[in-house]
Amino acid sequence: MIRRPALRRAPPVTAEREGSMEQKVAIVTGGAGGLGSAICRKFSTRGAAVAVADINQEAAEQLAQSVASDGGKAIAVQVEVTDEMSVTSAVRTVVSHLGRVDFLVHCAGTNIKAPILDMSLDQWNISLEAHLTGAFLFCREAGRQMVEQGDGGSVVLMSSVTATAPVPERGAYGPAKAALINFAGQLGLEWARYGINVNAVCPGVALTPMTEMVYSREPELREQRLKRFPIKREVLPEEVADLVLFLCSKEARYINGVGIPIDGGFLNSGFYQDPES
Numbered sequence: 001m002i003r004r005p006a007l008r009r010a011p012p013v014t015a016e017r018e019g020s021m022e023q024k025v026a027i028v029t030g031g032a033g034g035l036g037s038a039i040c041r042k043f044s045t046r047g048a049a050v051a052v053a054d055i056n057q058e059a060a061e062q063l064a065q066s067v068a069s070d071g072g073k074a075i076a077v078q079v080e081v082t083d084e085m086s087v088t089s090a091v092r093t094v095v096s097h098l099g100r101v102d103f104l105v106h107c108a109g110t111n112i113k114a115p116i117l118d119m120s121l122d123q124w125n126i127s128l129e130a131h132l133t134g135a136f137l138f139c140r141e142a143g144r145q146m147v148e149q150g151d152g153g154s155v156v157l158m159s160s161v162t163a164t165a166p167v168p169e170r171g172a173y174g175p176a177k178a179a180l181i182n183f184a185g186q187l188g189l190e191w192a193r194y195g196i197n198v199n200a201v202c203p204g205v206a207l208t209p210m211t212e213m214v215y216s217r218e219p220e221l222r223e224q225r226l227k228r229f230p231i232k233r234e235v236l237p238e239e240v241a242d243l244v245l246f247l248c249s250k251e252a253r254y255i256n257g258v259g260i261p262i263d264g265g266f267l268n269s270g271f272y273q274d275p276e277s
């Protein structure tokens with residue numbers, strides 16, 4: 001069991017938590033992916049050191065080098081987010097190289113296509129484990145570190161609009177994303193006393209490698225979907241990163257335990273009619 005400091009009031013917002021994130025350390029799981037890499041770059045722009053935590057070591061190394069060549073500080077950490085030992089070791093590696101953990105963004109995930117009637121237990125488990133079990137394992141390890149440090153922090157879990165608007169034939173994805181919002185609420189309750197806020201963000205569709213893989217299987221899907229987006233475009237990874245960074249900033253310190261859509265009006269579009277159709 002880890003030794004926890006006595007229960008205390010959340011720390012006051014100090015000058016060092018305002019504005020710049022210099023001296024702070026962020027872990028981004030799935031950090032080498034489309035959304036993850038935009039989030040890593042944004043943290044670096046704000047002065048934080050970044051751990052690109054991903055199963056794809058080559059892509060993680062490339063991103064860490066690119067961040068470093070832009071003047072930032074980044075390390076690549078290979079991790080399988082569903083594996084307890086791998087996650088424990090990844091967080092230890094981050095602390096031994098970068099000294100601490102202030103922010104955790106859990107972005108690793110998969111998008112398996114299968115309607116429930118045809119879904120294997122393996123497919124169900126893979127989805128739940130990457131999104132939800134991965135969040136549990138990483139939050140527990142990084143959370144223990146943040147609590148031990150004693151000066152707060154922020155966690156952001158990458159949910160999706162599919163948490164409330166399920167996608168046909170992706171029967172394990174939406175339930176996993178919905179669970180992440182509940183899990184952010186759970187942690188928000190348990191960790192507010194330590195000055196750690198925990199939230200989920202729920203993007204609509206972003207053009208990342210994951211989405212490109214989906215569209216390559218179903219080319220007509222993009223046009224169909226965009227008809228339901230009043231804003232008529234996908235969200236940019238940088239826009240999702242802006243929201244994540246905001247939730248990690250002192251301006252967001254009172255936002256805790258919620259899932260926040262960033263969807264261009266999609267979830268509100270039940271009665272929407274595309275003017276061009």
Ligand SMILES: NC(=O)c1ccc[n+]([C@@H]2O[C@H](COP(=O)([O-])OP(=O)(O)OC[C@H]3O[C@@H](n4cnc5c(N)ncnc54)[C@H](O)[C@@H]3O)[C@@H](O)[C@H]2O)c1
Pocket residue numbers: 029030031032033034035036053054055056079080081082106107108109110130158159160161202203204205206207208209210211
């Ligand atoms: N792209 C979208 O439109 C969209 C919308 C809403 C939510 N999301 C969510 O955002 C997150 C990132 O999506 P993306 O579009 O950037 O996908 P992506 O495929 O570009 O990136 C996912 C990253 O996660 C890593 N990863 C996958 N499984 C892993 C595991 N078990 N352990 C460690 N790393 C693992 C991959 O190597 C990859 O780098 C996912 O959780 C996804 O569900 C994406």
